[in-house]
Amino acid sequence: MTFFDKRTFWLSGAALMALASATPALAKxxxxxxxxxxxxxxxxxxxxAPTEAADDAIIVxxxxxxxxxxxxxxxxxKILPGVSPLKAIQTLPGVTFLTADPWGNNEQNISLFIHGxxxxxxxxxxxxxxxxxxxxxxxxxxxxxxxxxSENVGRVTLASGAGxxxxxxxxxxxxxxxxxxxxPKSEMGATIAQTFGSYSTSRTFVRLDSGTFGNGNSLYVxxxxxxxxAWDFNGKQGGYQANAKFxxxxxxxxxxxxxxxxxxxxxxxxxxxxxxxxxxxxxxxxPFLYPDFKSALTYLSSGAYKAAGSNYRNYYSDAQRTDWxxxxxxxxxxxxxxxxxxxxxxxxxxxxxxxxGPIDVAGLPQLFSFYYPAVGSPxxxxxxxxxxxVFGGSGFATRTTxxxxxxxxxxSTLQVELGNHQIEIGxxxxxxxxxxxxxxxALDVNNPSTPYQRPRDTLVPLITQYWSEVRVDEIxxxxxxxxxxxxxxxxQAGFKSTFQRARQTMKVQPIPGSFTGSTALPxxxxxxxxxxxxxxxxxxxxxxxxxxxxxxQKNIRQFQTSAASGLSPFALGSQKAxxxxxxTAKPETSWTYEAGVRTQQSFGGGxxxxxxxxxxxxxxxxRLLSVSPTPVITSIVSGSPLINNVGGVKTDGVDIAxxxxxxxxFSLYNALSYNVSKYQDDYVSxxxxxxxxxxxxxxxxxxxxxxxxxxxxxxxxxxxxxxYIGKRYATxxxxxxxxxxxxxxxxxxxxxxxxxxxFVKELNISLNVTNITDKKxxxxxxxxxxxxxxxxxxxxxxxxFGTISAKF
Numbered sequence: 001m002t003f004f005d006k007r008t009f010w011l012s013g014a015a016l017m018a019l020a021s022a023t024p025a026l027a028k029x030x031x032x033x034x035x036x037x038x039x040x041x042x043x044x045x046x047x048x049a050p051t052e053a054a055d056d057a058i059i060v061x062x063x064x065x066x067x068x069x070x071x072x073x074x075x076x077x078k079i080l081p082g083v084s085p086l087k088a089i090q091t092l093p094g095v096t097f098l099t100a101d102p103w104g105n106n107e108q109n110i111s112l113f114i115h116g117x118x119x120x121x122x123x124x125x126x127x128x129x130x131x132x133x134x135x136x137x138x139x140x141x142x143x144x145x146x147x148x149x150s151e152n153v154g155r156v157t158l159a160s161g162a163g164x165x166x167x168x169x170x171x172x173x174x175x176x177x178x179x180x181x182x183x184p185k186s187e188m189g190a191t192i193a194q195t196f197g198s199y200s201t202s203r204t205f206v207r208l209d210s211g212t213f214g215n216g217n218s219l220y221v222x223x224x225x226x227x228x229x230a231w232d233f234n235g236k237q238g239g240y241q242a243n244a245k246f247x248x249x250x251x252x253x254x255x256x257x258x259x260x261x262x263x264x265x266x267x268x269x270x271x272x273x274x275x276x277x278x279x280x281x282x283x284x285x286x287p288f289l290y291p292d293f294k295s296a297l298t299y300l301s302s303g304a305y306k307a308a309g310s311n312y313r314n315y316y317s318d319a320q321r322t323d324w325x326x327x328x329x330x331x332x333x334x335x336x337x338x339x340x341x342x343x344x345x346x347x348x349x350x351x352x353x354x355x356x357g358p359i360d361v362a363g364l365p366q367l368f369s370f371y372y373p374a375v376g377s378p379x380x381x382x383x384x385x386x387x388x389x390v391f392g393g394s395g396f397a398t399r400t401t402x403x404x405x406x407x408x409x410x411x412s413t414l415q416v417e418l419g420n421h422q423i424e425i426g427x428x429x430x431x432x433x434x435x436x437x438x439x440x441x442a443l444d445v446n447n448p449s450t451p452y453q454r455p456r457d458t459l460v461p462l463i464t465q466y467w468s469e470v471r472v473d474e475i476x477x478x479x480x481x482x483x484x485x486x487x488x489x490x491x492q493a494g495f496k497s498t499f500q501r502a503r504q505t506m507k508v509q510p511i512p513g514s515f516t517g518s519t520a521l522p523x524x525x526x527x528x529x530x531x532x533x534x535x536x537x538x539x540x541x542x543x544x545x546x547x548x549x550x551x552x553q554k555n556i557r558q559f560q561t562s563a564a565s566g567l568s569p570f571a572l573g574s575q576k577a578x579x580x581x582x583x584t585a586k587p588e589t590s591w592t593y594e595a596g597v598r599t600q601q602s603f604g605g606g607x608x609x610x611x612x613x614x615x616x617x618x619x620x621x622x623r624l625l626s627v628s629p630t631p632v633i634t635s636i637v638s639g640s641p642l643i644n645n646v647g648g649v650k651t652d653g654v655d656i657a658x659x660x661x662x663x664x665x666f667s668l669y670n671a672l673s674y675n676v677s678k679y680q681d682d683y684v685s686x687x688x689x690x691x692x693x694x695x696x697x698x699x700x701x702x703x704x705x706x707x708x709x710x711x712x713x714x715x716x717x718x719x720x721x722x723x724y725i726g727k728r729y730a731t732x733x734x735x736x737x738x739x740x741x742x743x744x745x746x747x748x749x750x751x752x753x754x755x756x757x758x759f760v761k762e763l764n765i766s767l768n769v770t771n772i773t774d775k776k777x778x779x780x781x782x783x784x785x786x787x788x789x790x791x792x793x794x795x796x797x798x799x800x801f802g803t804i805s806a807k808f
Contacts, residue, residue: 133171141405158176161174173555191207218247224242356451358395434561435469442459551595580637669707
């Protein structure tokens with residue numbers, strides 16, 4: 001038996017070709033008509049794509065010089081009503097997406113790998129607006145699921161190797177994920193959808209469309225309320241969202257206004273600590289004790305948490321985020337050969353990450369001793385009793401990281417057709433202001449807090465450990481030319497330049513030694529500039545059904561600029577460490593090379609196939625990692641960690657996928673991906689050499705396999721989705737790993753037309769089941785820095801969701 005789980009064989013009947021490729025509507029390397037969006041917001045196939053795929057295509061094929069894949073609104077909602085855009089692309093080749101909840105909403109434990117690159121090495125946009133690098137500790141953006149309600153997504157596109165030159169991102173080393181909102185419908189109407197399901201799920205979505213009015217005007221407003229219980233403890237997940245979009249479209253141009261509001265609370269998940277010694281006995285999950293406060297007090301007083309070691313249970317933990325996002329865009333048709341687009345945007349975020357846990361774990365007594373000097377040892381019974389009273393008498397303390405983001409920017413693009421040349425010049429500017437505060441609050445034994453309140457709103461912090469203010473200016477420019485020397489050949493060439501200026505000012509410094517061994521968080525400025533990041537692509541239409549393409553592109557990831565998280569120089573624990581980084585470190589850099597063939601074939605009798613096979617190679621250099629300083633450096637930086645360039649990674653891989661359609665009633669999609677990403681160098685941490693040369697990148701599997709079988713008859717449709725994830729290493733030294741596994745999800749639905757004259761024009765009913773086999777396995781991995789230990793999050797259990805929606 002091969003690496004495939006036996007359960008996959010009966011689903012994998014079609015020959016594997018490649019995933020049909022699609023370009024986003026704003027992609028700049030198109031040389032033919034690509035997927036377009038009709039008035040109802042659901043993308044349809046390009047004219048040369050099989051017509052059977054028009055309504056529910058997983059992928060649509062277009063002509064590009066690189067591999068770009070797409071999943072449409074209809075398929076997104078089939079996966080699971082309300083699923084996040086990032087969870088939706090899990091079906092695409094080369095994508096590993098994992099999280100501990102079925103919608104993909106919980107940002108704390110999201111794991112995303114594409115061709116060996118992790119989530120913070122990819123670029124993300126909504127309708128062109130940058131969404132930052134998706135670091136859990138907010139500092140430069142927001143997640144796609146907060147930027148737009150799932151039901152309002154028109155499509156999501158993935159450039160899995162080389163993103164578009166005009167993508168507004170500072171982190172797109174390994175490609176881009178672009179989410180596009182649907183346009184308002186041309187006819188007045190309303191949609192109401194209600195989902196109920198496992199763990200007390202209730203999701204209510206309402207959308208009102210004005211239809212076209214006046215001279216080319218249309219708009220919609222929509223709202224969402226989601227509430228669900230966490231699957232492993234009695235905590236709530238969800239919140240409120242609202243979206244509105246206005247479009248004015250005439251012969252002169254198109255004006256688009258978009259606004260989004262999101263107020264969400266997501267309970268976090270504590271990872272299980274895995275070591276060589278406890279692999280057989282470690283708990284599958286570490287559920288929180290909330291809301292049973294009495295049992296939580298007993299848990300502390302009995303000492304049960306000490307017996308659990310590193311896998312003790314906290315009282316609660318959650319992420320609370322409130323976001324306002326808006327943009328105004330005007331596409332001006334200067335002439336039939338010239339288009340000038342300008343887009344202004346603004347984003348405000350107010351967020352907090354909260355953990356309520358025992359006061360005497362993970363070195364906390366030592367930390368608290370800097371603010372409340374200990375009498376004797378910080379861990380003595382007398383001192384712990386005193387700290388218990390300081391923090392409200394419960395034995396728990398509440399830690400927060402409080403975030404604020406204000407950022408605004410401008411994107412401009414000029415496109416000019418000159419004969420057989422299509423020239424584009426563009427630029428992006430963003431000014432970003434953010435802050436992060438680490439604070440500690442009492443958890444009162446007589447009035448315990450909950451995960452659904454922000455401590456700062458009702459309590460005075462006992463400790464403000466640090467308070468950082470960061471200002472960042474981003475500038476990016478690009479120019480490219482798509483040249484067709486003959487009708488069947490396109491050569492695309494261009495380059496971009498990127499500049500970042502970032503400054504941190506510390507409003508409150510941690511007491512020396514109280515924060516990651518720091519003497520002080522740095523004040524200062526880091527400026528980086530890269531003038532020439534080239535891209536070259538070729539597309540040859542060998543026949544009317546076969547295209548060959550190749551592409552090469554260089555990219556960098558600008559330095560992260562957070563004091564609270566990530567590999568940021570502003571989180572280094574001393575001014576000297578910051579100065580060393582500023583003077584010696586280089587941004588991470590990648591060269592990506594792709595080549596492939598795509599095809600669309602009709603065989604008669606309603607049978608068609610479209611697919612793609614692509615090979616890619618990546619040279620990733622200047623990899624950044626947090627390491628302990630050498631003895632020589634230790635005397636300079638007082639032992640605080642450094643962030644160093646520690647070598648490179650070489651990646652080779654193949655994506656093969658395709659969709660076979662039999663008439664308009666059945667389709668079978670298969671995708672097989674193979675990826676090998678290996679470190680090229682050992683690195684030194686303190687006095688030890690960590691042997692990583694030749695080791696595989698942890699968290700990223702070698703093998704992935706996806707299958708989707710879809711069928712419909714009359715008003716009914718069914719879908720089965722299979723996802724195989726290969727073995728993953730869990731440490732940089734590859735001494736620990738987690739095994740492969742296969743999961744299934746399914747859907748049964750019915751669309752009941754009631755006639756245009758009826759009050760309710762269409763009724764849709766569906767039942768979705770996730771993790772059908774109730775598989776228990778490792779979801780997201782928190783990678784061990786060296787050997788012997790790592791953390792893993794659990795896979796969410798089988799869950800059922802029923803949805804009824806009505807269109808008026």
